[in-house]
Amino acid sequence: MAKNDSGKTERIEYDLAEIYRGIRTRVTDLIASASQESLERVAPATPEWSALGVLAHMVGSTADVIEGRLDGVASDDWTQQQVDLRSTASVEQLLEEWGRFSPQVEPLIDSFPRRMQGMFIVDATTHEQDLRGALNAPGARDSDAVVYSFDQLSFGIGRQRGDAGALKIIHEAGERVVGEGEATATLRATRFEIIRAAVGRRSTAQIASWDWEGTALPESVVIGMFAPTRSTDLVE
Template identity: 30%
Template sequence: MTPDLPGLYADAVERVATLAAGVDERVGRRAVPATPAWTVHDLLGHLAGAATDVVDGRLDGSPGRSWTNRQVVERRSRTTAELASELRASAGRMPAGTLTAAGPTPVWDLLTHEADLREALDLPRAPAATWELLLPLVVAVIGGRPRVRGFEVRTTQASWRVGVPTALVTLDGDDYELLRILFSRRSTEQIARVSDGVGLLEPVALFGPRAA
């Protein structure tokens, strides 16, 4: 069955916007563990700004650090309720083809940052469908990179092949934890606590090693 990516995106937008609208100034200053350079407010500024930039075609530097940091800086003075409104409005104009394109899409970005936000706010995970859909797509993209050193990684739930396996990695965590590692959401020390394969997992992470 073909996944309903536009529907998944719309549901995630509503969850994130609802959370954002309830964030006060104090919580907005809280650091986000998965993206240590950002506060909760910064993360929400990026999500609102990224959705607006995509629909407006303002993509110079995308998806690099200068692009995301501009979104954060431009929205520093806005309330989280305003950021929630912007996210909803821009997401409502998002072309469906943008959400269903091959490779990383706004769906990937939003679902990943929703997990970042929930971890920062000490909230339960998003619905399991979010990472169950995303993980195989991410594994396929990483495994298809030129010269990637392939391996098989066994989580507490399943076994995943990254490229052509030449080594076996075990992970004392579920598929959600593997996805967080592959999205550079875990530090070297955090990965080493749960896996014997930090030397294989960290180099293939989408955004490289995460700052401690």
């Protein structure tokens, strides 16, 4: 579990529809203003998807929810099919499709199973930042999407420490203790850096180089489904 700086267990309520709508608005503006050349760049830390491929996956996720294509949800095959089905779609077609399906999905997110809520928002947050990397357009690093993703992913980081003791995270807006037992390590890092590492966007060497005290266990920062993490550094 996670505890705040008073030692109390913390569970924050979020407007998930508003968070996703914010991601869609920012990404739509980003894509609409990008050149065709930049949209064809490979996005870092993706399966060799271009920026348009990343957008196709984000669009496809909303379409699949509404149209009931949920067999193998979140698997590599499921996501790749979304990209492949839209491989010839134009920017305008992708944004039009997203504009049709996303407003139908957004009011439903609160009714998703809790784990699915987290996966859906964290995935969209991750790919917004992947797109920003491909388009050389950093931003939204303190958005409600990043705050929510940190809230979700930090629980997983705590679980992965197992019997090694809890981890105290000191970030730009406060601190949080995750895991079981007394804190045996302290990490000072931004929420943005932590969530990027948790989803496999930082190398083990990068994570190990952060400001740690105590029993660091940098590999525990990478959530299991994204492990092993990348072997080369990614600086954003």
